[in-house]
Amino acid sequence: MQILNSELAQKHSQQALHNCHQLAQISEMTNGILRQYLTDKHKACHQQVANWMVDAGLTVWQDQVGNQWGRLASQHQNAPRLILGSHLDTVPNAGAYDGILGVMLGLELAKLAQSQQLDLPFHLDIVGFADEEGTRFATTLIGSKALAGQFSPQWLSIKDANGISMEEALQTFGLNPNEVHNAALNPAEIIQYWEIHIEQGPVLEAQHHSLGVVSAIAGAKRAIISYQGQTGHAGTTPMNLRRDALAACAELSLAIEQIALACTNQEVATVGAIKAKPGATNVIAGLSEMTLDARAQQDSDLTALLNKIETAAQTIANKRQLTLDWQWTHQAKAVQCAPQVQQLFSAACEINQLAAPVLPSGAGHDAMAIAEICPVGMLFIRSPKGISHHPDEAVIESDVTDAIKVMYSALSYYQN
Ligand SMILES: [Zn+2]
Incomplete structure (x- = not known):
């Protein structure tokens, strides 16, 4: 494994950050x-990235779902592919780095592999995914799912807020809706997928580390839990004769917090909203609803967590003589990062004298979709104050330099 000198790494991290700031100017919002x-700004962004890729000497193409690609070709015939990337789309009022930094660092690493004459046994393919956030068509990971052969033809009829279907939007963009399935990759050609991403959480900052190696992308389940009791007069109904649905939600909310706190494998559970009906000051709530979002890095941990919450919810319903109802609204399986890639990234951190903890990702990423077709690995960069999906999203330049050094060392491991 090679170590890149810090000055050169810093030069490339500055370039990656400069590019992020350039792309931040290409926006649908003022x-x-x-x-x-599939918007004009999507097109303009990918065109800019393609230009930079061409300038770097990469072979450039756009696939059938609109992902932007650049290849540093291997000298070796019939070489497999190592894919390095992230997404170029954003949420509304986004920061400049979520996803974008991962693509820009991929580009800088390809430049370094070239300038340092790394003789790699694979094509180094840099990808900028067209859609990860799912802000336009209310379905996420469109770009990466298409690569994994999981683009659903039913998505074509989903309409955006202006009534434009994905099918029409693909056509306007210059893509053929009947060809999207051809974006699927042949798993036999791919050896690994690597993604560098900002942490979007506070863990690395709290532990004073610039980087972290991701162990797994958490599985998640979401539900709406409702209690039905009896609406009553706040003045005339004695406390011992009440069937108060809102008090049950409050009790369950605290129970969920205690259950998750007692878990030992970084499970999390959140009640983000509670509604009470009829919702008046002088009326006992007869109906209440609460949301639940639970996540864990192993599916078995998530099941165990949810079993405990379901038991607590039922106990509260029995005690308070309420009817309990669960409505599941979302489910995503946990995705493990490949042990060999985790080990490689950890070894690359070590050789660069960086202590990088291993941590799960609570948020979803393109790597989740790509894990269906090849081993994946993710490197997290510290997020100051844990802020993301917000204009105050930030990175520290020296952390980005660390990321370049680590990923360069990891790439050089494969050098012939
Ligand atoms: Zn992202």
Whole structure:
């Protein structure tokens, strides 16, 4: 494994950050960043990235779902592919780095592999995914799912807020809706997928580390839990004769917090909203609803967590003589980062004298979709104050330099 000198790494991290700031100017919003799938700004952004890729000497193409690619070709015939990337789309009023920095660092690493004459046994393919956030068509990971052969033809009829279907938007963009399935990759050609991403959380900052190696992308389940009791007069109904649905939600909310706190494998559970009906000051709530979002890095941990929450919810319903109802609204399986890639990234951190903890990702990423077809690995860069999906999203330049050094060392491991 090679170590890149810090000055050169810093030069490339500055370039990657400069490029992020350039792309932040390409926005559908006037006072903030927004780039949605298949919009004019999406096209302009990918054109800019393609130009930079061409300048870097990469072979450039766009696939059938609109992902932007650049290849540093291997000298070796019939070489497989190592894919390095992230996404170029954003949420409304976004920061400049979520996704984008991962693509820009991929480009800088390809430049370094070239200038340092790394003799790699694979094509180094840099990808900028067209849609990860799902802000336009209410379905996420469109770009990466298409690569994994999981683009659903039913998505073509989903309409955006202006009534434009994905099918029409693909055509306007210059893509053929009947060809999207051809974006699927042949798993036999791919050896690994690597993604560098900002952490979007506070863990690395709290532990004073610039980088972290991702162990798994958490599985998640979401539900709406409701209690039905009896609406009553706040003045005339004695406390012992009440069937108060809102009090049950409050009790369950605290129970969920205690259950998740007692878990030992970084499980999390959140009640983000509670509604009470009829919702008046002098009326006991007869109906209440609460949201639940639970996540864990192993599916078995998530099941165990949810079993405990379901038991607590039922106990509260029995005690308070309420009817309990669960409505599941979302489910995503946990995705493990490949042990060999985790080990490689950890070894690359070590050789660069960086202590990088291993941590799960609570948020979803393109790597989740790509894990269906090849081993994946993710490197997190510290997020100051844990802020993301917000204009105050930031990175520290020296952390980005660390990321370049680590990923360069990891790439050089494969050098012939
Ligand atoms: Zn992202």
